[in-house]
Amino acid sequence: MRSVLLLIAICGIVQGLCRADTLVSTKLGTIKGTSGDGFTRFLGIPYGLVDESNPFGPSVPHPGFKEIFQAKETKECPQLFQGVPTGNFDCLTLDVYVPNTANSRKLPVMVWIHGGAWISLSSSTQARDPVSLLKHDVIIVSINYRVGLYGFLCLDIPEVPGNQGLKDQTLALRWIKNNIAAFGGDDENITLFGDSAGGMSVNMHLYSLNEKLFDKAIIQSGPALSYWMMVKSNDTIPLILAAEFGLKTTNLKEALRFISTVDPHQLVAKAFELKITSSTDNNQPLTKPCVEKEFEGVDHFITEHPMNLKSSKAREMPIIIGHTRREFHFQYDTRDEEFFDAFDLKTLFKLGFYVENDMEDALNTVKHFYFGDEKISKEELIKLGTDLVFGHSTQRMANQLLESGAENIFRFVYTYENASHADELPYIFDQTRRFFESSDEEKLALMQSPMRARLTLLWTNFAKYGNPTPKPTELVPFIWTPITKTTQPYLNMDSEFTLSSRPDHSRMAFWDLFYKLYGKYQMWY
Numbered sequence: 475m476r477s478v479l480l481l482i483a484i485c486g487i488v489q490g491l492c493r494a495d496t497l498v499s500t501k502l503g504t505i506k507g508t509s510g511d512g513f514t515r516f517l518g519i520p521y522g523l524v525d526e527s528n529p530f531g532p533s534v535p536h537p538g539f540k541e542i543f544q545a546k547e548t549k550e551c552p553q554l555f556q557g558v559p560t561g562n563f564d565c566l567t568l569d570v571y572v573p574n575t576a577n578s579r580k581l582p583v584m585v586w587i588h589g590g591a592w593i594s595l596s597s598s599t600q601a602r603d604p605v606s607l608l609k610h611d612v613i614i615v616s617i618n619y620r621v622g623l624y625g626f627l628c629l630d631i632p633e634v635p636g637n638q639g640l641k642d643q644t645l646a647l648r649w650i651k652n653n654i655a656a657f658g659g660d661d662e663n664i665t666l667f668g669d670s671a672g673g674m675s676v677n678m679h680l681y682s683l684n685e686k687l688f689d690k691a692i693i694q695s696g697p698a699l700s701y702w703m704m705v706k707s708n709d710t711i712p713l714i715l716a717a718e719f720g721l722k723t724t725n726l727k728e729a730l731r732f733i734s735t736v737d738p739h740q741l742v743a744k745a746f747e748l749k750i751t752s753s754t755d756n757n758q759p760l761t762k763p764c765v766e767k768e769f770e771g772v773d774h775f776i777t778e779h780p781m782n783l784k785s786s787k788a789r790e791m792p793i794i795i796g797h798t799r800r801e802f803h804f805q806y807d808t809r810d811e812e813f814f815d816a817f818d819l820k821t822l823f824k825l826g827f828y829v830e831n832d833m834e835d836a837l838n839t840v841k842h843f844y845f846g847d848e849k850i851s852k853e854e855l856i857k858l859g860t861d862l863v864f865g866h867s868t869q870r871m872a873n874q875l876l877e878s879g880a881e882n883i884f885r886f887v888y889t890y891e892n893a894s895h896a897d898e899l900p901y902i903f904d905q906t907r908r909f910f911e912s913s914d915e916e917k918l919a920l921m922q923s924p925m926r927a928r929l930t931l932l933w934t935n936f937a938k939y940g941n942p943t944p945k946p947t948e949l950v951p952f953i954w955t956p957i958t959k960t961t962q963p964y965l966n967m968d969s970e971f972t973l974s975s976r977p978d979h980s981r982m983a984f985w986d987l988f989y990k991l992y993g994k995y996q997m998w999y
Contacts, residue, residue, distance in 0.1 A: 500653040502538030507545045513573045513608045516545035516657070517598075521649035522566035522642060524620070529734055530627045530634045532773065533566055533620075533642050535649070545570075550596035551620045552738035554746045559739035561596075563624075568646050569597050571604055571614040576658025582937040583659040585650060585688065586616040587643060589670030589696075589896065592762045593622040593751045600669075602905035606926055610934035613659045617646040621761075622742060622751040623715075628707040628764035629726065636707065636764040637775040640682070643675060644775070647687040665937040667692035669896055674703050677871065678763060680785040682775050690940055691788075692933065693795040695895060697867035698780040699874070701826025701997065705762045711750055718744050758825050780874075789879035792940035794933075796886030796964070797868050802859030803894035806852055817850045822859060827995045836992040843984055857981075865978060866985040872957060882956035884942060885964035887977045890925055898967070901926040902933065924949070928971060 496507040507516035522533040551565035601616035625639030666688040673696020716729035932942040943954040
């Protein structure tokens with residue numbers, strides 16, 4: 475015991491340079507992790523605290539710990555996962571994975587923000603023991619944040635202005651900036667990356683009102699200009715939920731206080747049942763990021779839509795941004811013929827556009843371009859949804875970031891195996907759902923896939939150098955060139971990687987014209 479205390483004392487003196495076995499001394503206390511094969515994991519490190527008297531409102535930084543913190547268990551925030559309520563408020567934590575090479579030099583840091591449509595999942599959903607990335611001598615951090623009701627109620631009141639989940643992420647990024655050196659990480663070389671709602675989070679952090687807390691960004695299927703990203707404030711949600719649990723009131727703050735006392739598992743289940751935090755063909759979750767109303771003395775994440783902003787953080791920042799070839803496959807692939815026969819384009823557009831009588835011409839134009847005189851088909855509808863929600867939004871966002879002064883913007887389209895939404899993740903991380911559901915033979919194929927080797931090389935090169943291809947290699951025998959104001963190269967990620975120009979150019983040109991003619995019908999909340 476005396477030797478352990480002596481080691482802790484030395485680490486306190488030479489803070490940020492000492493890591494022996496599984497013990498790390500940070501500014502907030504000493505943390506003990508567990509050993510993996512060639513790396514150390516530190517799970518469930520607390521970075522913030524939820525105010526349980528107002529769990530829908532701001533969190534505060536964790537004060538640290540006086541005794542050694544045993545970082546052995548990952549956490550998740552309250553949510554409905556696969557139909558089962560789970561999680562608790564002791565969830566503002568992060569997981570740190572450190573390769574053993576961090577003992578000898580500072581390593582680049584890659585911070586993963588999980589997706590989950592803003593309503594579910596956790597830090598360990600994808601980034602659990604990310605061995606394939608760690609082999610490239612980077613530190614991986616994966617963060618939890620509040621989701622659903624507790625993370626994304628937007629009520630236009632000082633107590634709950636909105637975007638609490640994004641503000642949780644900000645607390646986590648501050649913790650990483652201040653403490654990652656103790657793990658052997660380079661706090662001046664932090665890459666933020668994420669997919670879907672996680673990618674949108676990364677994109678939003680480029681536009682937030684907070685200080686700059688990272689140095690590079692990878693946005694996977696998450697353009698902040700997608701109309702799937704934002705909702706209007708909605709002060710009826712607490713009233714509806716309070717009534718469901720026995721309190722009928724028209725007073726918002728009274729309802730809010732009441733539902734704060736309801737068991738979180740019961741509340742998240744009821745919110746899903748009422749389609750507040752669930753999706754249907756005609757409905758998206760009502761708990762998402764929003765444009766916040768300004769209040770004096772209240773910390774805000776964003777008070778204008780990214781469409782109306784330039785990103786000062788993006789200036790001179792390298793960025794990777796892209797999407798999969800058939801994003802909307804997961805929405806429509808299992809639908810029967812009757813679904814497509816009855817499909818109304820208003821269903822797809824009404825989430826982001828005012829689709830009353832004045833927009834009939836716009837919808838007819840879209841229908842003619844994608845379907846001609848034929849009935850709506852599955853493949854063309856997948857293509858339409860992909861273009862509308864991800865493809866063209868990605869192109870517009872890339873160009874907007876270029877206008878903001880981003881140093882190098884690298885675009886990609888992930889095409890491999892007719893890729894759907896998030897299909898690239900099993901080739902970046904080792905412990906995805908697809909991995910667990912695969913046979914031993916399929917698992918081996920995933921682990922040994924050239925796609926995994928290419929993606930992890932590109933992503934970690936980017937984290938190290940700000941350039942995914944600093945030189946040609948056997949895996950990627952060319953230089954991935956960034957876009958400019960006059961050129962639009964992109965990396966086509968298929969069974970072989972190739973550099974092409976202007977993805978889906980004719981369809982993107984159609985959407986350029988569409989927004990010029992009908993952009994006035996957008997709902998920019």
